[in-house]
Amino acid sequence: MNLLLLNQFLKHHDTDGELIEVIDTLMIACKEIAVQLREGALAGVLGTTDNTNVQGETQKKMDVISNDVMKNVLHTNPLVRGMASEEEDDPVAANENGRFLVTFDPLDGSSNIDINVSVGTIFSILEAPEGCDGNDADAYLQNGRKQVAAGYVLYGPSAVLVLSTGAGVNFFTLAHTGDFILTNENVQIPAQTREFAINMSNQRHWEPNMQRYVADLLQGADGPRKKNYNMRWIASMVAEVHRVLTRGGVFMYPWDKRETGKPGKLRLMYEGNPMSMLIEQAGGLSSTAYADIMDVQPKEIHQRVAVALGSREEVEAIIEYHADSQDSDAAALNR
Numbered sequence: 001m002n003l004l005l006l007n008q009f010l011k012h013h014d015t016d017g018e019l020i021e022v023i024d025t026l027m028i029a030c031k032e033i034a035v036q037l038r039e040g041a042l043a044g045v046l047g048t049t050d051n052t053n054v055q056g057e058t059q060k061k062m063d064v065i066s067n068d069v070m071k072n073v074l075h076t077n078p079l080v081r082g083m084a085s086e087e088e089d090d091p092v093a094a095n096e097n098g099r100f101l102v103t104f105d106p107l108d109g110s111s112n113i114d115i116n117v118s119v120g121t122i123f124s125i126l127e128a129p130e131g132c133d134g135n136d137a138d139a140y141l142q143n144g145r146k147q148v149a150a151g152y153v154l155y156g157p158s159a160v161l162v163l164s165t166g167a168g169v170n171f172f173t174l175a176h177t178g179d180f181i182l183t184n185e186n187v188q189i190p191a192q193t194r195e196f197a198i199n200m201s202n203q204r205h206w207e208p209n210m211q212r213y214v215a216d217l218l219q220g221a222d223g224p225r226k227k228n229y230n231m232r233w234i235a236s237m238v239a240e241v242h243r244v245l246t247r248g249g250v251f252m253y254p255w256d257k258r259e260t261g262k263p264g265k266l267r268l269m270y271e272g273n274p275m276s277m278l279i280e281q282a283g284g285l286s287s288t289a290y291a292d293i294m295d296v297q298p299k300e301i302h303q304r305v306a307v308a309l310g311s312r313e314e315v316e317a318i319i320e321y322h323a324d325s326q327d328s329d330a331a332a333l334n335r
């Protein structure tokens with residue numbers, strides 16, 4: 001194997017030098033988060049705080065620690081104008097003349113922290129509009145096509161950085177030396193799949209067309225899709241997307257009628273968009289079922305979005321199943 005370091009790889013591919021600096025800074029933070037997670041109970045970082053975040057979710061200790069690590073480390077880089085986090089009500093200004101804005105979910109899959117199942121840090125990098133303040137929410141409201149880089153670090157049995165700067169998707173595994181080393185180059189998602197991921201306990205709340213699609217999958221080879229499907233649900237989007245990038249599949253968190261006014265559960269700016277960039281850069285599709293996720297114009301930092309991403313032909317099938325519900329509430333909220 002060619003042991004190319006992250007930094008060497010990016011330079012070799014003529015990545016913008018300032019962008020490389022921001023990615024390097026993000027990796028300093030992710031390595032620190034990886035260390036804390038590995039220590040787990042030994043470091044006293046498991047369990048819940050008394051706080052609730054802007055989403056109304058109780059924060060885990062590791063949510064707060066990861067958010068602080070990301071904020072503190074990003075502040076040290078003069079290229080970072082500001083940042084928006086799942087765990088912060090409003091964007092946080094960093095360095096006045098910084099060129100970039102960073103959005104992140106410091107630790108995705110919070111329900112898995114205390115049970116020692118994979119979690120991850122998701123990030124997205126945007127150019128800061130000229131003259132904006134780093135705490136100006138409007139500056140961040142750029143659609144996903146404007147991302148200059150996106151990625152995540154999955155903290156699983158190995159810690160793996162999955163990164164796109166707009167020229168494909170590559171995996172870098174964290175070595176014991178502290179270096180991220182290229183382990184999968186130019187990852188491509190198979191166009192077809194027999195694997196789907198969705199939280200089936202919400203089935204009765206979905207739109208009729210989503211119910212019909214999943215019911216057809218469950219009929220396997222005896223049904224209209226004419227093949228047997230397998231199902232997975234890890235409840236960490238990072239781990240699900242990693243599976244999809246590695247061996248194909250489709251991952252969904254659709255609109256549901258528990259909260260009719262909301263487009264979905266997952267967040268557009270620091271979950272939907274970065275994951276969509278990775279999926280599209282690997283030849284897959286990422287849709288709300290009514291529009292490409294990266295074409296949805298964000299109106300607020302913590303905006304939610306319905307998600308169906310993965311193997312191209314399977315996502316095309318999902319879009320097709322929704323063709324006659326273009327007038328629904330779900331459609332209106334998700335394009």
Ligand code: AHM
Nearest residue numbers: 107108109110111199235236237238
């Ligand atoms: P989080 O950012 O608060 O961790 O929530 C996002 C997570 C995703 O990683 C995962 O796909 C989903 O929530 C799981 O939700 P559920 O518990 O409803 O199955």
Ligand code: MG
Nearest residue numbers: 105108109271
């Ligand atoms: Mg999350």
